[in-house]
Amino acid sequence: MAGVSRKASKTGAANATTADLVAVLVAVTDGEPKIMTIANAGALPSGPFEFAHRSLQTGLRAWVEAQTGHPLGYVEQLYTFADRGRAGDAKSPHSISISYLGLTREDKVGHGFEAHWSGWYEYFPWEDQRSGLPATLAKTLASRLRAWSKSAATASLQRERWQRVAITFGLDEREWNEELVLQRYELLYEAGLVPEAVRDGASAAAVIPGRPMSGDHRRILATGIARLRAKIKYRPVVFELMPSEFTLLQLQRSVEALAGRLVHKQNFRRLIEQQQLVEETGAIAADTVGRPAKLFRFRHGVLAERAVVGTKLPLSRT
Amino acid sequence: MAGVSRKASKTGAANATTADLVAVLVAVTDGEPKIMTIANAGALPSGPFEFAHRSLQTGLRAWVEAQTGHPLGYVEQLYTFADRGRAGDAKSPHSISISYLGLTREDKVGHGFEAHWSGWYEYFPWEDQRSGLPATLAKTLASRLRAWSKSAATASLQRERWQRVAITFGLDEREWNEELVLQRYELLYEAGLVPEAVRDGASAAAVIPGRPMSGDHRRILATGIARLRAKIKYRPVVFELMPSEFTLLQLQRSVEALAGRLVHKQNFRRLIEQQQLVEETGAIAADTVGRPAKLFRFRHGVLAERAVVGTKLPLSRT
DNA sequence: TTGGCTTATACTTATCCTGAGCATAACCGA
DNA sequence: TCGGTTATGCTCAGGATAAGTATAAGCCAA
Structure with missing residues (x-):
């Protein structure tokens, strides 16, 4: 084990990767949560990790301020992803995305910058349960998920799938748990019900509503929403918004x-x-x-x- | 902003970094928490990130299993650090450490591997409050921290420092909060009371007990302990141990x-x-x-x- | 054999927190 | 002045929590 560690520092060039920062920047305007987007609302703002800063945190802060012209309130690291799309190609250098959650206010963005704010429920319509789901969406979701459960090979696998669906989506008399944002998205991905899954090679099943994003970005966004939903319960972070x-x-x-x-x-x-x-x-x-x-x-x-x-x-x- | 993103993918070679995985592997034996260590108990096990796996998680799992000869129970990502030590050198490629928390049992480690288990309170003696702190350690800590507070420039800064000390260490009638492991370590680092701070350039103040680690490893360990202490309260993860x-x-x-x-x-x-x-x-x-x-x-x-x-x-x- | 030591396990009690609803206050416009 | 709307104060029952008391079931040594 010690040998492995030493080898690691000797062969630094061999494990070269590229690292990007990806930001989930959240604001709430008129009772709607928004996120900063680029690429015609199809991606999260991201940039290369090439700062001479002491920490990743200050690196992101500086970068966002340079881009938006305004300071960032609260910042916290979310997760580090190895990009799912490119991972199959074992020969290419690995690409790592270090994602951050940042809280601001929409009106703080300076003019002359090409930042856009998009409502986050555009990407996750099923996550807005404030006035229940629109009947059509609820029905579509339930039936597609049930179909996916039924498509499993054995009866016991089918039961397993449906139990997972019921827990994450609050079906069968179960309670809705608003923190399971990521689990819901990943289940939908697995079931081939989101465009990203089809893009990544799943069979083109009937896709449900919700705007996709490039790369892993919608997964990163789901991670950010989940983290924020958990955080507001025990830390006074809402006030940043x-x-x-x-x-x-x-x-x-x-x-x-x-x-x-x-x-x-x-x-x-x-x-x-x-x-x-x-x-x-x-x-x-x-x-x-x-x-x-x-x-x-x-x-x-x-x-x-x-x-x-x-x-x-x-x-x-x- | 979109421009920045595009530029990032074009200049992939320019932002090359090295990425390592660092593992905080925890077991509990005879009522004592242990962590797996290498380098004569002076470092956490770590290895280069050069796996052709779908995700970082499975990469770590495979690597640990190869090293220890046994499967890993629960795994979760901790945090991604840019190494504090080397960060001053802006010319060198950045080094990133992606850290993970893993739970196992000590007896699961196969023979013929050079893994060692060390009690985690060797590294953080002040974190074991089960039978109160040894009187000498409590006194040393309090007096060194008070001295650090007093060494601030203005009276208001001194008050600020002491309030921070009191909150993180539960002094002045405040309650001890066992989750603030990282905050306590970082405060001690800032105050120059741990060997790592002296190594990194702080003036050689009187250092308090607690075994140091190389690089950022003790900080990573603190992150892992804090995460685990928080987690056992709302997820049944103890059973993995x-x-x-x-x-x-x-x-x-x-x-x-x-x-x-x-x-x-x-x-x-x-x-x-x-x-x-x-x-x-x-x-x-x-x-x-x-x-x-x-x-x-x-x-x-x-x-x-x-x-x-x-x-x-x-x-x-x- | 019995009393004392140790740990296991069952109950009790007071207090605080939480979910839910009722009632009243203060403003507007028709 | 009445009805609509939001603000704000208060009550109440049930459940969770902190803390303690009481009893059970082993062992061991006198």
Whole structure:
């Protein structure tokens, strides 16, 4: 084992690869989650990894700022992929994509840049469960997935497939789990129901709605959405997507947009207030219908005060 | 932006890098967490990324199996680092480390391989809070950290530093948070209190106990421990580290070993049982002191039945 | 054989958190 | 002034959690 390690550093040239950074840049505008896209909304922004920065993180930050003309709020690494498409070709140098999740606001993008923002549910229509799925989409999905299950060789494999479908898509009385974005996409890919699968060699089955992307980008996007949906539950990252002042309903709408689900209004407020995440600005929202709401701002102090992580272990206090 | 993307694929040769896989392989033996090490316990096993596999994951799996002679249970990607040490040299090709967390059992390692297992608390003595810290270590840590806080330029910077110290190390009446492994290591690095910092150019301050590793490896290990400590709370991954049959106390000891904290016995059992994670084998533990305990086994079925993810959003059911 | 030590396992209790709903307040426009 | 709309305060039941008490079942030494 030690030998392997030493060999690795000696033969550096032999394992040369190309590395790219891929960014999932998210904003929420008018209660809709958006992502920055290029190539006519068919790809995520990406660039070569050729920075002289201390870390990948600052490299991405610098690159995005150079491209968009505006600083990036929250950044976190997502995942490192070996491109699925080119992997079959064992002779070519491997291509690695290091993906990042970044949170900003749409209005922060400077002018003169050719960035586009696309609603993320264009790529994953089934992920928006805020008002249930459109009946036609729900039916299409269910029937195609059932057909795929049935196409397995043995009865037990068929049952296995359907159980997986039911869990990831919340069928058969099961609950919808909004965090399983990646699992759902990968299942659809496996079932040959997305254009990328057909492109990569699957038999051209009937494809379901949802705009494809080039390369692995839709998979990377799914990873980003899943991560963000998990993160908003235990870290106050939504505020990176909000204007400096907002009403509690606006905040709620943003969370709902990201989660793809509706939340209980009063309980949502209780949650926010008891965690002391926000403070009143004193101002009142203007030009609204109904009773005017108080404006709040994020209490940046909480980030310094707390290191919020939830415990599920029955820790002993003694 | 689209231009940048296109340029990236054209100049593939220009952004060549070397990529290595680094593995944090964990086992728990006799209530002590161990990691596989090489180079006289001074480095994590690592190898070049030169596999013709479909994914990085299977690449790592194959490599570990070849090296240790045994299959790997659970595998997950940790993080991709640009090596901190070599980053200053902007001319050299960048080196990227893609790190993975893997769970096995020590006895699974075949013979004839030169793998070594080291207790992970050798590298992070302060992370074992099961029986409190040894008084001397606690004192050394606190005083060195306070000195570092005091060495800041202004009073406000000093306060800021100390608040960070207090939060990450649970000082000043704050609670210890076992998940902040990486934050603690990085703070110690920043404060120049670990050998790696001195090696990388920090002034040779008084260094605290804890065995160093080459390169970024101790940072990668910290990332792995943190990830595992978080994961055991919401996914049944501990069982990958257990023998096929075990008592509830053994299970508890393993969890405690990983978390570095003690848990409440009765509540721990209730938690395990109500989640239906285990089932009785019918057998009884032999050669023990005290009342003999029932033996249990992991119910592998739960993995298929559930997609356990916790919700903290006040979701609306209507 | 019995008392003491150790661990296993069953119950109890108080408290907090969560989901859900009711009620009232404050604004607008017809 | 009434109806529509959103804001905000409050209650209530059920479940989860933290912590402790009590009893069971082995072993060993006196």
